[in-house]
Amino acid sequence: MEQREAIVAVLRREDRVLIIRRGPLATRSGYWAPLSGRLEPGETQAEALVREVHEEVGLRVAPLAKVWESQTDDGRYRLHWWTARIDPGELVLDPGEVSEARWVTVAEYLALEPIFAGDREFFERVLPGI
Template sequence: MPQHEAIVAVLRQADQVLVIRRGPGARMPGYWAPLSGTLEPGESQEDALVREVQEEVGLAVTPLAKVWESTAAGGDYVLHWWTADASAGEVTADPREVSETRWVTPAEFLALQPIFAGDREFFAEVLPRL
C-alpha cells in the first residue's frame, strides 16, 4: 500500500527539544511527540516543516538538515526528521492540535508517557549523536 510522507520538526534550544502533547484534533491524541505533520501534494519537506510548525505552535523556523528517517507505528507514514532553528517568540499552541508544549532534554522526554517507539529511538539513539 502507498505510504504517506510526514515531517518531524526537531526544534532545539541548548540541550532541549520542543515537544507537544497531541491535542484532541490530532491523530493519536494524548501522546507526547515532537511537532509533526503530513506533506501536502507537491510540497517539499522544508516547506512542510515551516508550515506545520507555524500552524501548530506559531513559530517561524528555518530548516537546517534532515537527520533521520523512520516509519510511523502503523507503517503508513515515512517520517522525515529535520532539525530547525526557531525564531525568538512565544510558543502559541493551536488548541485542536496541541494540548501542551514543553522544552525537554532527551532524558526528560524519555520519562514522559505515552510516547511512540520511534520517538523513543530518536531521543535515545539519534539525537545524542547530533
Template sequence: MEQREAVVAVLLRGDRLLAVRRGPAVVRPGFWQPLSGKVEPGETQEQAVVREAREEVGLTVVPGAKVWESETDDHRYRLHWWTARADTGVVVPDPREVAEARWVTPREFLALDPVFDGDREFFERIMPEL
C-alpha cells in the same frame, strides 16, 4: 496502501527541544512527540517543517538538516526527521492539534509518558550523535 510522506520537526532552542502533547483533533491524542505533520502536495520537506511549526505552535523556524528516516508503527507514513532552529518567539499552540507544549532536554523527553517507540528510539540512538 501507499505510504504518505510526513515530517518530524525537532525544534531546537539552546539545549532544549519542543515536545508537544497531541490534541483532541488528531489520531492518538495524548501522546508526547516532537512536532510533526504531513507533507502537502508540491511542498518540499523543508517547507512542511516551516508550515507545521507556524500552524501548530505559531513559531517561525529555520530548517537545519534531515537527520533520520523512520515509519509510523502502523506503516501508513514515512517520517522524515528534520532539525530546525526556533530561537525566538512564543509558543502559541493550536488547541485542536496540540494539547500542551514544553521545552525539554532529550533526557526529559524520554521521561514523558506516553511516547511512541519510534520517538524513543530517535532520542536514545540518533539525537546523541547530532
C-alpha cells in the same frame, strides 16, 4: 496501502527539545511527541516543516538539515526528521492539534507516557549524535 510522507521537527534550545502533547483533534491524541505533520501535494519537506511548526505552535523556523528517517508504528507514514533554526517568538498553540508544549531534555522526554517507539529510538540513539 501507499505510504504517505510526513515531517518531524527537531527544535532545540541548548540541551532541550520542543515536544507537544497531541491535542483532541490530532491522531493519537494524548501522545507526547515532537511536532510533526503530513506533506501537502507538491510541498517539499522543508516547506512542510516551516508550515507545520507555524500552524501548530506559531513559531517561525528556517530548516537546517534532515537528520533521520523512520516510519510510523503502523507503517502508514515515512517520517523525515529535520532540524531547524527557531526565530525569536512566543509559542501560540493550535488548541485542536496541541494540548501542551514543553522544552525537555532527553531524560525528561523518555520518562513521559505515552510516547511512540520510533520517537524513543530517535531520542536515545540519534539525537545525542546531532
